[in-house]
Structure formats: C-alpha cells, structure tokens
Amino acid sequence: MSAELKRDYEIGEELGRGRFGVVHRCTSRATGEAFAVKSVDRSQLGDDLDRELAQVEPKLAQLAGAGNPGVVQVHAVYEDEAWTHTVMDLCTGPDLLEWVGLRRGEPVPEPVAAAIVAQIAQALALCHRRGVAHRDVKPEEEDDDDDEEENGGEAAPRARLADFGSAAWVGVGGLGRAEGLVGTPHYVAPEVVAGGEYGAKADVWSVGVVMYALLSGGALPFGGETPAEVLAAVMRGTLRFPPRLFDGVSHAAKDLMRRMICRYEWRRLTAEQVLAHPWIVSGGGARAV
Numbered sequence: 001m002s003a004e005l006k007r008d009y010e011i012g013e014e015l016g017r018g019r020f021g022v023v024h025r026c027t028s029r030a031t032g033e034a035f036a037v038k039s040v041d042r043s044q045l046g047d048d049l050d051r052e053l054a055q056v057e058p059k060l061a062q063l064a065g066a067g068n069p070g071v072v073q074v075h076a077v078y079e080d081e082a083w084t085h086t087v088m089d090l091c092t093g094p095d096l097l098e099w100v101g102l103r104r105g106e107p108v109p110e111p112v113a114a115a116i117v118a119q120i121a122q123a124l125a126l127c128h129r130r131g132v133a134h135r136d137v138k139p140e141e142e143d144d145d146d147d148e149e150e151n152g153g154e155a156a157p158r159a160r161l162a163d164f165g166s167a168a169w170v171g172v173g174g175l176g177r178a179e180g181l182v183g184t185p186h187y188v189a190p191e192v193v194a195g196g197e198y199g200a201k202a203d204v205w206s207v208g209v210v211m212y213a214l215l216s217g218g219a220l221p222f223g224g225e226t227p228a229e230v231l232a233a234v235m236r237g238t239l240r241f242p243p244r245l246f247d248g249v250s251h252a253a254k255d256l257m258r259r260m261i262c263r264y265e266w267r268r269l270t271a272e273q274v275l276a277h278p279w280i281v282s283g284g285g286a287r288a289v
C-alpha cells in the first residue's frame, strides 16, 4: 500500500472485494472524514482487458463524476507502478435492490420507479456528454445515498451510479464507439454481445432492464439457466410484458421500456431523450402517450 495514502488517510476495516481489488474504510487525517478506498494491484491482473479497465477506472470515474450528483464521487487517486488507490465516497446505504424491496419480489409503485429511472438517466446523460459509457448499469451498482429523513415513506431513494470498473471512453458528446464484451448478462445490450463496436446507448438498454425489474417485482426480460443462455435470449428474445406481472402497469411505462429495450440501437432513446419521455416528465403518472 502506498506510503502517500497512509500519510493522508488512516486505513480501517475491509468493506469488500471485487474483481480487481479490495475496498477498505479510511479516515482523512486532515479532516476526520470517512471515505472508502479501493486498492488495485495492477501487476496481479493477468488479462489485458482487465489491466486496461483497472487503469482507466479512476480517471473515467473522476471525469464522469465531477459535480455529477448521480455518481459516487472520487476524492483522490494515488498511483505508483503497481498500485492504484482510489479514495471515494463511503456508501453506507443499501444498494437499490435492497432499498426498493426487489429482493423480496415487491413491485415498485410507478412514481417511485419513475424517480429512480430519472435519477439514473440524468446521471448517465451527463456521463455520456462527457464521453464516458458506464457499461455495467444494474441495480447492484446503484448505491442508495441513505438519508432516512429525506427518503422515508414512499419517497424514492437517491440512487447513485457506482463502480466505473467496466467504463469506456466514447468521445465527448458520447457519440463515439467502444468495443469489448463487458457488463452483466441479464442487463447487457445485444450490440455489446454481438461483438464489434457500440455506443453509449448500450447503457440505456440496461436502464430499461432495471426499470422492467422495478415494475415487475424483480423479473427480467431475458433469462436462461446459464450466462450463455441469457446472452442468447438477449440476442434473439422478444420483449414481453406478461400480464400476471404487468397488468397494473401503465401504457406509458411500457412505451418507455419498449423504446429503451429496443434492439435497434439507432432507434433506441438516448439517456437525454429518456428524461423527456411523458412517463418520466409526469413522474410516473402519465396514462396515455
């Protein structure tokens, strides 16, 4: 662990481990404020793609996150030849899955779902404008900025995008292309699975899948027994809204999902356009489109 990091922060208990590294709680020696620090030993990463992703993660997280209230903030990066330490906001709340009760199979009321989708789309719209595609949007990567008083009752949680460990540069304005099969099978867009190049709209597909899960109580549009089967369903499957899950869901919500989980990338909405959809504008209350 780098001496500069230890000079500036007191390292506390381990909070978890991910694909690249280990995350510890830490406290600023200057201010006493608590943060989380993710430490990655890049020399231990065998795979070229992993090494590249780990290298760019803190830079893209800073670029996408600076002044973006919908993104977990990076406060400092310490880098030497082998190690990268990224000091970021400490997330103490549950992730989105836990917060909305999805783990218990409860559908989320439309106004709450609309607020969550709007927050994610808003955060992504700014990421994309700055040229960063997240590429792994799923409920586990959205930390609830838990504030009991503000979020009590039926109010929506404040979801923030975390973990830019799969992110890619797609050019200012989000109009460029990325490549590589990254993401999570149930949430990944078909053009990513297909290989070749794809753009920032791959994130919009994933937000559509998150929205589908929120409104159905945890069901996912494309499934299978194995990751390969799930990916095959993503490539070939038809988007359906089974009546037993979606009977009470408005036409406007279904219309938006169809425009996000749309296999033609050119026809799919951008994150910006999602924010202008009547279901979002009306706060999940629109009945007609």
Ligand SMILES: Nc1ncnc2c1ncn2[C@@H]1O[C@H](COP(=O)(O)OP(=O)(O)OP(=O)(O)O)[C@@H](O)[C@H]1O
Residues within 6 Å of the ligand: 015, 016, 017, 018, 019, 020, 021, 022, 023, 036, 038, 072, 088, 089, 090, 091, 092, 163, 165
């Ligand atoms: N900012 C944070 N605040 C509190 N805990 C965190 C924070 N970031 C990560 N963690 C904890 O550390 C674990 C590992 O995080 P990390 O970002 O390395 O990987 P991951 O998102 O779980 O998985 P992957 O590396 O596959 O994307 C998380 O599951 C979480 O429990």
